[in-house]
Amino acid sequence: QSSEEAQELTIEKVPKGMFAMTRTDANGSYELLLPAGTYLVLADAPRYMPATDTVTVVELQETECNLGLMRLKDATGSVHGKVTADVNGQVLPVAGALVVLAPKGEPGVPEVVPSGITVGMLLNELPNALTKKHGKQVVIPPAWGRIVVAFTDAEGNYTMDNVKPGSYRAVAFKEGYGKDEKEVQVKPGSSERVDFKLKAMFGVVFGYVKDSENKSAIEGATVIAVGFGDPWFVWSGWIELPGKPHIFVNSAHGKRNISPIPTPIRPPIIPPFKPPIRASATTGKDGYYSLTLPEGEYFVSVWKDGYEPQATIVAITAGEKTQQDFDLIRSSEEQQQLVLELKLPAEPVKLGEPVKMKLVLRNNGNEAVTLRFNTSQRYDFIVRSEDDEVIWQWSHGKAFLQVIGEKKIDPHDELVFEETWMQVDNNGNKVEGGVYWVEGIVTCVQPMSEIGCVVVGEATEVEVEGKLKRAIRKR
Numbered sequence: 001q002s003s004e005e006a007q008e009l010t011i012e013k014v015p016k017g018m019f020a021m022t023r024t025d026a027n028g029s030y031e032l033l034l035p036a037g038t039y040l041v042l043a044d045a046p047r048y049m050p051a052t053d054t055v056t057v058v059e060l061q062e063t064e065c066n067l068g069l070m071r072l073k074d075a076t077g078s079v080h081g082k083v084t085a086d087v088n089g090q091v092l093p094v095a096g097a098l099v100v101l102a103p104k105g106e107p108g109v110p111e112v113v114p115s116g117i118t119v120g121m122l123l124n125e126l127p128n129a130l131t132k133k134h135g136k137q138v139v140i141p142p143a144w145g146r147i148v149v150a151f152t153d154a155e156g157n158y159t160m161d162n163v164k165p166g167s168y169r170a171v172a173f174k175e176g177y178g179k180d181e182k183e184v185q186v187k188p189g190s191s192e193r194v195d196f197k198l199k200a201m202f203g204v205v206f207g208y209v210k211d212s213e214n215k216s217a218i219e220g221a222t223v224i225a226v227g228f229g230d231p232w233f234v235w236s237g238w239i240e241l242p243g244k245p246h247i248f249v250n251s252a253h254g255k256r257n258i259s260p261i262p263t264p265i266r267p268p269i270i271p272p273f274k275p276p277i278r279a280s281a282t283t284g285k286d287g288y289y290s291l292t293l294p295e296g297e298y299f300v301s302v303w304k305d306g307y308e309p310q311a312t313i314v315a316i317t318a319g320e321k322t323q324q325d326f327d328l329i330r331s332s333e334e335q336q337q338l339v340l341e342l343k344l345p346a347e348p349v350k351l352g353e354p355v356k357m358k359l360v361l362r363n364n365g366n367e368a369v370t371l372r373f374n375t376s377q378r379y380d381f382i383v384r385s386e387d388d389e390v391i392w393q394w395s396h397g398k399a400f401l402q403v404i405g406e407k408k409i410d411p412h413d414e415l416v417f418e419e420t421w422m423q424v425d426n427n428g429n430k431v432e433g434g435v436y437w438v439e440g441i442v443t444c445v446q447p448m449s450e451i452g453c454v455v456v457g458e459a460t461e462v463e464v465e466g467k468l469k470r471a472i473r474k475r
Contacts, residue, residue: 020032020033020034034057035057036057036058036059037056037057038054038055038056038057039054039055039056039057040052040053040054041053041054041055041065041067043067043069045069048069048070048071049069049070049071049075049076050069051067051068051069051070052067053065053067075164075165075188076161076162076163076164076165076186076188077163077165077186077187077188077189077190077191077192078159078160078161078162078163078186078190078191078192079101079148079159079160079163079168079170079184079186079191079192079193079194080157080158080159080160080191080192080193080194081099081157081158081193081194081195081196082152082155082156082157082158082195082196083097083099083152083156083158083172083174083180083195083196083197083198084156084195084196084197084198085177085197085198085199085200086197086198086199086200087200087202091197093152093154093155093156093157094152094156094174094177094198095152095153095154095155095156096151096152096174097151097152097156097158097172097173097174097177097196097198098149098150098151098172098173098174099149099150099151099152099158099160099170099171099172099196100147100148100149100170100171100172101147101148101149101160101163101168101169101170101184101186102147102168102169102171103147103166103167103168104166104167104168104169104183148160148163148168152172163186164186165186165187165188166185166186167183167184167185167186168183168184168185168186169181169182169183170182170183170184170194170196172196172198173198174198174294175227175277175294175295175296176200176201176202176277176293176294176295176296176318177198177199177200177201177294178198178199178201179198180196180197180198182194182196200294201294201295201318201319202292202293202294202295202316202318202319203292203293203294203295203316203317203318203319203320203321203322204290204291204292204293204316204320204321204322205225205290205291205293205298205300205314205316205321205322205323205324206288206289206290206291206321206322206323206324207288207289207323207324207325207326208283208286208287208288208289208325208326209221209223209283209287209289209302209304209325209326209328210287210325210326210327210328211307211327211328211330212327212328212329212330213330215327217283217285217286217287218283218287218304218307218328219283219284219285219286219287220282220283220304221282221283221287221289221302221303221304221307221326221328222280222281222282222302222303222304223280223281223282223283223289223291223300223301223302224278224279224280224300224301224302224303225277225278225279225280225291225293225298225299225300225301225314226277226278226298226299226301227277227278227296227297227298227299228297228298228299230277230278232278233299234250237250238250238311241310246312246313247310247311247312248301248310248311248312249308249309249310249311249329250301250308250309250310250311277293277294277296277298279291279292279293293316294316294318295316295317295318296315296316297313297314297315297316298313298314298315298316299311299312299313300312300313300314300324302326302328304328306330306331307328307329307330307331308328308329308330308331310326310327310328310329312324312326338361338362338363338364338365338369338409339361339362339364340359340360340361340362340440340442341359341360341362342357342358342359342360342438342439342440343357343358343359343360344356344357344358344438351423351432351433352423352430353423354420354421354422354423355420355421355422355423355438356418356419356420357381357418357419357420357421357438357440358416358417358418359379359381359416359417359418359440359441359442360414360415360416360417361409361414361415361416361442362413362414363409363410363411363412363413363414364412365411366411367411368408368409368410368411369408369409370406370407370408370409371406371407371408371409371442371444371445371446372404372405372406372444372445372446373404373405373406373407373443373444373445374402374404374445375400375401375402375403375405375443376400376401376403376405377395377398377400377443378407378415378417378442378443378444379394379417379440379441379442379443380393380394380395380440380441380443381393381394381419381421381438381439381440381441382394382438382439382441383421383436383437383438383439384436384437384438384439385434385435385436385437386434386435386436386437388437390426391425391426391431391436392421392424392425392426392431393426394419394421396426397426407444415442417440417442421438
């Protein structure tokens, strides 16, 4: 049972740095070996109200300190209810609203709970646990530390269990909805219902998403709006687009290098306990999107396969519409017409086992590409040792016609060259297990860089007869 002394235990009487803990036995008995001094004793158990008392330990003497715990269901009550809002004349449930119970008439509790308060802000008040009482500095948790908080579920319902009896101001609020305040008296064993009704205050952001090159509408793009600091959102990689203030691209996703790299966007940090505000939409055939959001500032981003993600900062004003269009830039691989890829077995390769190699040259562009050749040879495969010595070459010992030729690759078509290496050198001798490099080459006259060719899948590892691995290199 708590005593008056426990409530007014001065800091000077608490031995600094001394802490001990134990568990009770089957009979509820406990024992602690402590140096002489005055201590604050706390007893806590699941489903019981904690109890405290003070005790003065005398050297070489046993001191008895008994504590009685009350079951929570007998000592506390509960508060439950529903939070709704008037949205364009309709009463709808509000998910993610924060409901706060603040004790009435206690020092440090403001008469009006600020609508911008968050759980993170409340927790920041907990270290300030020093209060003056009867002229003494005593250990009393701050009033904000004794409040009870809860979030509403998808249906707008909330429940607060184990609420200490007393008078409370109950406040429900959420950004964009305002707040509603009630009073409630909690009694031991009681279950009090408190409902709240808010009023939505929204604005709209809308616009069109187009291709930056041909200005055609982009269908199926995803537009996402989040509040700054939302831990769910990927904040890394966003940089401001040169020459376009407040327009950001994510080069980490689009593989597009911007040089020089501007200062990255640095969203402000907010407590992760704050109910997040997120909204998304998909563009239609005309590239149009629309998002309804509570008043505030948002980071609005657009995502579409084949394009670099793009974003900007939009300020939403209640009752107003804000237009924000996006011109997406094609990603690097989409801008490059040709993609060259060397494919090898994914499974381990044993010594002497045939190695199948495939070289694929794919045209991802919207126009045909014509490759020029000085001979009838179109490709080659080269296997090198770890010290870069040529071990085997597919074209070794072969004769090719000395004629100029061309090969046309239509849009979204590909050239495929396949050969098999029997794990022998150019003289027909079997190779030993080890590390080898394989190169796949298209022998056209034009350098690959001049015709916009990129190489994907830079390396692949395979095991060769108990050796560590064989790396695959491409050019």
